[in-house]
Amino acid sequence: MGTRVARLGARLTPARQQALSVSIATGAYALSFGALSVAAGLDLWQTSALSLLVFSGGSQFAFVGVIGAGGIPAVAAATSTFLGIRNGFYGVTLAPVLRPWHGWRSWWGTQVTIDESTAVAIAQPEHDADARREGFWWTGVGVYVLWNAITVVGAVLGQRVGDPTVWGLDAAAAAAFLGLVWPRLADRRALAVALLASGIALALTPVAPAGVPIMVAAVVAVAAGWPTPRAGASTAATGGAS
C-alpha cells in the first residue's frame, strides 16, 4: 500500500501534483456552498445546477447570498455575472498553449476556465507548453468533478457540515494561489504591478461594491502593461498607473 502510494507520487508530474492538491482544497469548499445554498432556500437541484452551469466559486456564493438576503433572482444572476468577469481574461493567457481549440474540447475547456486551472497552468515553466496544458486540464477537470460531487454532499447534509475554516482551508486556498503565482513574481515588473493591483483592491474592499476591487486590479494591470517597456519615450502618458 505505502509503496503503491509512493510509486503513484513518483509518476505524477509537478503539474498533476498541483492539480490534485488544488482540486481537493477547492472542492472541499463546495461543502460550504452546498450547505449555504440550501439554507438560502434553493433546493438540491438548483444548488447542483449552479455548480454545474455557473462553475465559478465566488459567483455562486454571491448568487445564493443575494437569494438568502431576500433579493430577486435577476439581481442574483447579475451579481454572479459581474463577479465572474475576471474569467474572461484568462483565455487570452491560455490561448497559446490550448490551441488548436475545436469541438467538444473548446466547449468543455471554456467551462473549466477558472482561477484555479489558470493558476496551475501559468505556474508551469513558460516554455513548457505540454506541462501548462496538462496543468490546465487536470486542474479544470479535477476541480469540476470534486466541486460538483461535494456540492451535493453539502446540500444534503446542510447545516450539519462543519465550517471549513476550522481545518484552515481558507488559508490553504490563499496559500495555493500564492504558491502558483510565485514563479511569475520572480519578474520584478510583474511583482511590482501585482503588489500595486492587490494593494488598491484591498484598499477599495471596504468602500466599493463586491466585485469592483478585483476588476480595478485588472484595470491597473492593463494600464501598467500598456506602455512598451524600454521603448523610446512618450507614449506612457495614457497608461500611467499613478
Add this chain to the structure above:
Amino acid sequence: MAHPARRRKHRGNRGRLMTTYAWTWVAIVGAGAAMWAIKAVGHRVPEHALDNPRLVRIAALVTVSLLTALAVLQTLTTGKDLEFDARVPALAVAAVLLWRKAPFIVVVAAAAGVAAGLRAHGWG
C-alpha cells in the same frame, strides 16, 4: 426521429405569473450561460492578436495581478471587512516556505495547519 414529446400545459388555476421558484431556475440558467460566454471571450482572441507583444504582455500581467489580488483578498478580508486573523500568519509561513523552495503540497498543508492550529487555540 422520435415522436415529439407530449407537453402538458401547466396553465391551470395557479395564476398567470411564474412562481419565484421558476424565476430562480431562469436566473440559474441565465447566470450559467452568461458565465460561459464570459469564459469564452478570452479564448476567442484571433490568432494574429496573440503575436501582438502588447496584448501578450497585458494578458500575462492581468493574470498574475488577478491571482495575486485573490490571494491577498482571501488572506485579509471577510466580505467587506479587512481582518487580521489566523490566515495572516499562515500565509507568512507559506511565503517563507516558498522562498525556501519547499514543494507546493508542503506549502499548502503548512498554511492549513498553521491556521487550524491557531484557531484550535482560540486565536483568529
